[in-house]
Amino acid sequence: MPAPSTTALDENTFFMIMFTFGSLMGLVTLVYVIKQAFSRQSGEVGGWELRGARQRIAAVVRTTLAEGLRARVASGFALLILISIPIFWLTAEGDGTIKGKVQMFITYSLGLTSFLLAVLTILFSCRSLSVEIASRQIYGIATKPIPRWQIVVGKWLGVMTLNVALIAIACLMTWAGTRANVSRFKKDLEFDLITYGSLTPSQAADTIAALANVRGVGKEGMESPIIASFASQLGKTHEEIGDMLLRLPESTRVNLRRFDELRRQVLVARTIIPAPLPDFSKDIDEVYKALREQGRLPEDWSDRRIREQIYKELVGGYCAIGPGEVRVWRMQGPPPQEGRDWVMGLRFKIRAMRQPLATQVGGITLETDSLLGRWILGDPRTSAYIETIDQYPINTFTEIEIPQQGVEKDGTVIVNFQNIDPRQIDAIFDLPTGDLQVLYRVGSWELAMLQAALAMLIPLSCLAAFGVCASTFLSFPVGTLIVLTLYIISSSMGFVADSLAVSREYAPPEHDRTLVYEVRRLTVESIGFALSIGDLDPVNKLMEGLAIGWKPLADTAWKYLLAKGVIVLTLGVFILRRRELAAVIV
Amino acid sequence: MNADQRLKPVVECIALTKVFRDFWDRDKVLAVDHVDLEIYPGEVFGLLGPNGSGKSTTIKMLLGLLYPTSGVARVFGKLPTDTAVKARIGFMPEESYLYRYLNAYETLDYYGRLFRLDRIERRRRTEQLIDMVGLKRAGRRPVGTYSKGMARRIGLAQALINDPDLLILDEPTTGLDPVGTRQIKDVIEILGQRGKTVLLCSHLLADVEDVCDRVAIMYGGRCQAMGAVSDLLERRDVTEITTGRLDDATIQKVRQIIEQSGHRVVDIHHPTDRLEALFLRVVSQAQRDKLQTSGAESTRGVSEFLGGTTSPASVIDTLVDAGRHTDIPVEVSPNEPAEQPARSPQVETQVVARLTRKADETKQNDRRKETGPKESPLPERKPDQAVLDRLIKAGSSQPPAAKSDEADSGKP
Numbered sequence: 001m002p003a004p005s006t007t008a009l010d011e012n013t014f015f016m017i018m019f020t021f022g023s024l025m026g027l028v029t030l031v032y033v034i035k036q037a038f039s040r041q042s043g044e045v046g047g048w049e050l051r052g053a054r055q056r057i058a059a060v061v062r063t064t065l066a067e068g069l070r071a072r073v074a075s076g077f078a079l080l081i082l083i084s085i086p087i088f089w090l091t092a093e094g095d096g097t098i099k100g101k102v103q104m105f106i107t108y109s110l111g112l113t114s115f116l117l118a119v120l121t122i123l124f125s126c127r128s129l130s131v132e133i134a135s136r137q138i139y140g141i142a143t144k145p146i147p148r149w150q151i152v153v154g155k156w157l158g159v160m161t162l163n164v165a166l167i168a169i170a171c172l173m174t175w176a177g178t179r180a181n182v183s184r185f186k187k188d189l190e191f192d193l194i195t196y197g198s199l200t201p202s203q204a205a206d207t208i209a210a211l212a213n214v215r216g217v218g219k220e221g222m223e224s225p226i227i228a229s230f231a232s233q234l235g236k237t238h239e240e241i242g243d244m245l246l247r248l249p250e251s252t253r254v255n256l257r258r259f260d261e262l263r264r265q266v267l268v269a270r271t272i273i274p275a276p277l278p279d280f281s282k283d284i285d286e287v288y289k290a291l292r293e294q295g296r297l298p299e300d301w302s303d304r305r306i307r308e309q310i311y312k313e314l315v316g317g318y319c320a321i322g323p324g325e326v327r328v329w330r331m332q333g334p335p336p337q338e339g340r341d342w343v344m345g346l347r348f349k350i351r352a353m354r355q356p357l358a359t360q361v362g363g364i365t366l367e368t369d370s371l372l373g374r375w376i377l378g379d380p381r382t383s384a385y386i387e388t389i390d391q392y393p394i395n396t397f398t399e400i401e402i403p404q405q406g407v408e409k410d411g412t413v414i415v416n417f418q419n420i421d422p423r424q425i426d427a428i429f430d431l432p433t434g435d436l437q438v439l440y441r442v443g444s445w446e447l448a449m450l451q452a453a454l455a456m457l458i459p460l461s462c463l464a465a466f467g468v469c470a471s472t473f474l475s476f477p478v479g480t481l482i483v484l485t486l487y488i489i490s491s492s493m494g495f496v497a498d499s500l501a502v503s504r505e506y507a508p509p510e511h512d513r514t515l516v517y518e519v520r521r522l523t524v525e526s527i528g529f530a531l532s533i534g535d536l537d538p539v540n541k542l543m544e545g546l547a548i549g550w551k552p553l554a555d556t557a558w559k560y561l562l563a564k565g566v567i568v569l570t571l572g573v574f575i576l577r578r579r580e581l582a583a584v585i586v
Numbered sequence: 587m588n589a590d591q592r593l594k595p596v597v598e599c600i601a602l603t604k605v606f607r608d609f610w611d612r613d614k615v616l617a618v619d620h621v622d623l624e625i626y627p628g629e630v631f632g633l634l635g636p637n638g639s640g641k642s643t644t645i646k647m648l649l650g651l652l653y654p655t656s657g658v659a660r661v662f663g664k665l666p667t668d669t670a671v672k673a674r675i676g677f678m679p680e681e682s683y684l685y686r687y688l689n690a691y692e693t694l695d696y697y698g699r700l701f702r703l704d705r706i707e708r709r710r711r712t713e714q715l716i717d718m719v720g721l722k723r724a725g726r727r728p729v730g731t732y733s734k735g736m737a738r739r740i741g742l743a744q745a746l747i748n749d750p751d752l753l754i755l756d757e758p759t760t761g762l763d764p765v766g767t768r769q770i771k772d773v774i775e776i777l778g779q780r781g782k783t784v785l786l787c788s789h790l791l792a793d794v795e796d797v798c799d800r801v802a803i804m805y806g807g808r809c810q811a812m813g814a815v816s817d818l819l820e821r822r823d824v825t826e827i828t829t830g831r832l833d834d835a836t837i838q839k840v841r842q843i844i845e846q847s848g849h850r851v852v853d854i855h856h857p858t859d860r861l862e863a864l865f866l867r868v869v870s871q872a873q874r875d876k877l878q879t880s881g882a883e884s885t886r887g888v889s890e891f892l893g894g895t896t897s898p899a900s901v902i903d904t905l906v907d908a909g910r911h912t913d914i915p916v917e918v919s920p921n922e923p924a925e926q927p928a929r930s931p932q933v934e935t936q937v938v939a940r941l942t943r944k945a946d947e948t949k950q951n952d953r954r955k956e957t958g959p960k961e962s963p964l965p966e967r968k969p970d971q972a973v974l975d976r977l978i979k980a981g982s983s984q985p986p987a988a989k990s991d992e993a994d995s996g997k998p
Contacts, residue, residue, distance in 0.1 A: 043653070045665050045668040046668055046670060047669035052702045055702055056699065056700055056702070058699070059699035059700055063685060063692075066692065067687050070728070136679070136681075136683040137683045137685060139651060139677070139683055140677075142649075142650070142651060143649050144672055144697060144700040144701065144748075145669055145673040145701060145702075146700045581651045582652045
């Protein structure tokens with residue numbers, strides 16, 4: 001007897017069953033909450049006038065901060081941050097080069113800061129009101145003429161003031177540490193130039209100053225632009241500079257290149273343009289038509305599901321580049337700007353259909369987990385293009401720089417990739433998740449740091465709102481547990497989205513959208529919004545010299561700080577105004 | 587009973603009921619059961635009852651910390667949950683629930699900010715209240731390190747920071763030493779004289795008896811008896827005559843006269859002093875002798891902004907202390923007592939003028955008291971030398987009399 005098939009239950013039917021169950025549970029909760037809210041005689045009356053609000057809120061903020069710092073909740077975390085950053089500065093080595101060192105220092109110091117601050121925010125905000133209610137300190141406040149909304153806002157602002165202060169300190173320390181790393185590198189280089197390169201101290205100083213004037217990027221088989229910059233600064237020939245550099249220790253020469261990369265790839269603020277996906281709607285129609293004519297449409301599938309499947313396959317086919325195949329992308333960036341630091345970058349992550357194993361081909365060793373590929377940047381029909389062939393590690397981001405001549409005057413970048421790996425493995429760029437991008441400079445590293453700091457504050461403000469709201473009606477341990485769970489889920493949002501089986505890649509045409517589809521889309525999007533806290537991944541972006549950008553920052557702040565934060569805090573205010581603050585003692 | 591029935595009541599409860607329910611909304615406890623209550627301006631009202639009689643629940647409903655299940659509570663004609671009402675209320679809870687890591691000054695400053703007092707006023711009131719509750723020396727310590735009594739004193743101070751029109755005290759004397767207890771009574775009296783209303787909730791009958799105009803006795807959530815203290819306590823079937831010490835012959839004559847008029851003498855005895863009065867005198871003397879303590883210190887009457895007066899002694903002390911901290915070095919012979927630095931004539935004149943004003947104010951205050959002579963605030967009391975001698979006879983090697991005289995001689 002065949003086993004009953006689990007796929008027999010239609011996806012939408014299953015969704016509707018779960019949706020109905022979830023809605024029922026939600027309805028029961030809602031009825032209970034409404035009943036609780038309106039069953040008692042009344043909650044707080046009035047208190048909406050703004051006169052004196054600033055002074056009272058400021059008083060709550062001050063006391064919250066003073067208590068938090070003196071109770072060693074906040075001060076312990078602050079101390080941990082302040083101690084760890086100098087330790088990271090001393091110990092972070094990375095791959096041993098100046099670039100690796102700086103990147104690791106930034107990741108460790110700001111990564112730890114943002115994690116510790118998230119935990120601190122959760123603990124601090126969840127204890128803010130719950131502990132005061134449990135220990136009855138709230139009697140002293142609730143009997144004073146301060147409206148309860150001002151207490152809630154004061155508590156939230158208290159937590160956020162601490163966060164702002166600690167982020168400012170951590171960023172300042174990271175900035176200073178990075179600058180110190182750079183100047184230490186320059187000092188070491190100066191020493192090497194004098195000792196091994198036989199330069200006078202003033203020549204060495206000039207040479208180091210010339211590092212800031214390096215234009216363009218080097219490519220395989222061509223002279224490094226660093227040599228040109230040094231030669232023009234010192235008034236020497238390229239050969240003399242080449243000889244001088246050869247006398248330097250190997251590690252110093254490597255570091256020179258890495259420093260140039262650091263200058264252009266890390267200590268800058270760059271923005272990203274992802275490789276676009278073509279419009280597949282016509283192709284979908286064609287494939288659909290062909291399948292119908294051939295009578296190959298699955299009978300028990302809905303029209304929408306078939307089209308979605310076709311779309312997925314088309315995207316998959318477009319993203320996969322078979323052995324020997326070439327794919328061309330046209331990306332539209334801003335028009336090229338004249339500027340000495342102006343360099344574009346190509347950033348990509350290759351995924352392989354199966355694992356490439358090490359092999360020898362024509363005397364060249366092809367490494368495990370790397371693919372041999374050929375990039376042509378710029379229009380190959382003109383002379384202004386750059387070609388590079390290399391083994392690129394799979395499943396990790398690699399960055400190639402495009403010199404200015406690779407970009408057309410209107411800002412169009414033409415990118416060709418050819419899969420020349422002899423192991424016959426498909427190379428895949430998952431374009432919907434941004435596996436192929438063009439990067440360009442939009443400002444200084446300080447700008448990127450400022451935007452990263454602001455971006456770090458958004459999830460913290462959201463967590464603080466949740467924590468303060470939870471503390472209005474939950475005890476400290478319960479509230480902490482719930483907000484901590486939210487934080488963990490939001491940190492692994494990709495996984496949650498996958499588990500919800502959301503297909504956002506393809507939306508059916510307007511006339512084909514069923515009610516179930518809309519309900520499902522809205523449900524999934526609301527759950528996604530409810531569970532996320534607006535994490536823009538600022539630390540990793542800063543480590544890669546990526547600016548978050550004011551628009552994404554404003555959009556996220558609006559969505560998570562103003563919309564979500566205010567909704568959650570309003571809920572907290574509502575609960576605190578309705579609830580009885582005294583304990584039941586008879 | 588001094589309540590004026592024509593006035594609008596400050597506190598009004600109509601069939602006030604509170605039922606505590608469980609999670610499933612089932613009635614669990616009937617804490618307050620149809621209580622009707624009216625408290626008028628200027629009244630000192632005592633809410634009496636054994637533990638669990640519903641006193642605290644009633645008070646919490648009047649403060650908006652609990653909401654009535656049925657019935658109405660009004661304070662100053664408004665619902666207790668109205669934020670506007672709270673500006674006129676001072677509340678001292680049954681225990682001091684304070685921020686453990688703030689010190690006394692910061693605590694009072696915080697509460698002052700919630701009342702939107704300006705910086706100068708906050709500072710003035712904070713200083714005066716801390717001085718009043720005797721925590722000047724411990725004022726910079728975190729409140730978490732205070733003893734229970736000291737925390738209660740800060741609890742009293744915070745309840746008075748806004749000079750409230752209605753002061754609600756929940757078990758105010760619990761955990762307080764007799765000095766603190768006396769002080770709370772002084773505060774209540776002075777606020778009462780200024781026309782403020784006080785609602786006192788306690789199960790310590792002596793405290794209530796001393797200060798309250800009217801009381802209600804609660805039991806099982808209901809109001810069992812209510813009325814003026816004098817009416818409730820007067821024993822109309824007994825007469826008590828108080829006079830100076832009489833010899834046996836005189837007593838015999840009095841007894842005969844009473845018996846001739848057809849009455850019976852029930853008891854003749856020498857009245858004993860109350861232990862509270864004795865305790866206060868002893869502590870007062872020790873404070874005059876400037877004995878060190880790490881706890882609460884001498885209490886300087888009731889704060890000026892509350893209508894009390896700072897005692898003349900404290901003003902002098904302040905000036906003398908200021909003189910001691912002068913930069914001019916004073917040569918002191920090891921065997922001779924140091925002379926106090928001479929005050930400038932100008933300062934002297936100011937002091938005298940200020941003291942005269944204070945004395946006048948005190949007299950006026952005394953005259954205003956309608957209920958006959960009451961005990962004046964602590965520092966103005968004369969030490970009972972006989973009592974002190976009796977107590978210190980065994981222990982001290984230094985005769986206290988000399989110190990006492992010295993201390994007294996320095997004060998007008």
